[in-house]
Amino acid sequence: xxTVIRLSAALGIFCIxxxxxxxxxRRIPHLSRKQRWPVNLGLAAFNIAIxxxxxxxxxxxxxxxxxxxxxxxxxxxxxxxxxSIIVTLLILDFAIYGQHIVSHKWxxxxxxxxxxxxDLEFDATTALRFHPLEIMISMLYKVLCVVLIGANPxxxxxxxxxxxxxxxxxxxxxxxxxxxxKKLRWLIITPDMHRIHHxxxxxxxxxxxxxxxxxxxxxxxxxxxNPKQPQTTMAIGLxxxxxxxxxxxxxxxxxxxxxxxxx
Ligand SMILES: [Zn+2]
Numbered sequence: 105x106x107t108v109i110r111l112s113a114a115l116g117i118f119c120i121x122x123x124x125x126x127x128x129x130r131r132i133p134h135l136s137r138k139q140r141w142p143v144n145l146g147l148a149a150f151n152i153a154i155x156x157x158x159x160x161x162x163x164x165x166x167x168x169x170x171x172x173x174x175x176x177x178x179x180x181x182x183x184x185x186x187x188s189i190i191v192t193l194l195i196l197d198f199a200i201y202g203q204h205i206v207s208h209k210w211x212x213x214x215x216x217x218x219x220x221x222x223d224l225e226f227d228a229t230t231a232l233r234f235h236p237l238e239i240m241i242s243m244l245y246k247v248l249c250v251v252l253i254g255a256n257p258x259x260x261x262x263x264x265x266x267x268x269x270x271x272x273x274x275x276x277x278x279x280x281x282x283x284x285x286k287k288l289r290w291l292i293i294t295p296d297m298h299r300i301h302h303x304x305x306x307x308x309x310x311x312x313x314x315x316x317x318x319x320x321x322x323x324x325x326x327x328x329x330n331p332k333q334p335q336t337t338m339a340i341g342l343x344x345x346x347x348x349x350x351x352x353x354x355x356x357x358x359x360x361x362x363x364x365x366x367x
Contacts, residue, residue, distance in 0.1 A: 106164045117269040121228040121276040128279040133225045146353045148232035151239050159243045166247045167257040176254020192259035199249045201320040204313040215360035224341040231275040270316035274298040300331045304339040
């Protein structure tokens with residue numbers, strides 16, 4: 105049931121964003137959808153299948169187990185449910201922000217995370233482009249956080265839906281008026297803010313790590329407000345990987361096991 109709720113919400117938000125991108129795009133892509141979507145959607149299907157067969161639902165089950173056994177911080181005291189949901193959401197979001205920074209700084213994790221950054225365009229399907237090992241490691245890390253926090257099981261489901269929805273939204277190639285974007289950025293991460301993280305310039309890639317709320321980047325000094333190049337023409341991707349034909353489905357699966365290319 106938990107998986108059905110999560111996947112239905114993710115699919116619904118994905119369809120809305122694809123429609124929005126079609127009606128009001130922010131950038132004119134250099135590559136056609138045919139050149140990128142089969143790879144990104146293929147990785148998504150592969151990851152969903154692998155997770156269903158392995159660790160799918162384990163974060164929620166860990167939260168249920170922690171509540172039943174009395175593990176974790178929030179299960180030590182009688183905390184009102186609304187408060188445990190808010191605290192769980194905030195701590196998990198900060199934990200994922202921290203994990204994203206480590207994925208850029210630790211070469212072993214960068215080997216996996218670079219797959220996400222090799223996309224030469226930036227749209228809702230980019231949010232699906234992850235190596236399966238990164239998804240699995242991320243899930244195990246989430247389980248560790250859930251058990252340490254004593255996370256509220258409902259909050260874990262809500263968090264997964266928010267994280268998925270926010271990632272789909274902030275990778276979308278949608279046009280939001282700059283004045284509205286500026287206001288939204290005080291609370292959430294907009295596509296213009298996250299696109300900077302997908303710049304080919306390393307200084308810009310090493311900033312704007314958040315996925316849903318923007319305060320972590322602002323508080324921790326990793327916020328970049330504007331890219332050096334205009335949003336509509338800035339180069340997306342990684343400098344060592346500029347050829348789309350080099351970035352097929354199988355090639356991306358093998359990429360973490362090949363020699364690291366210097367950025
Ligand atoms: Zn990243």
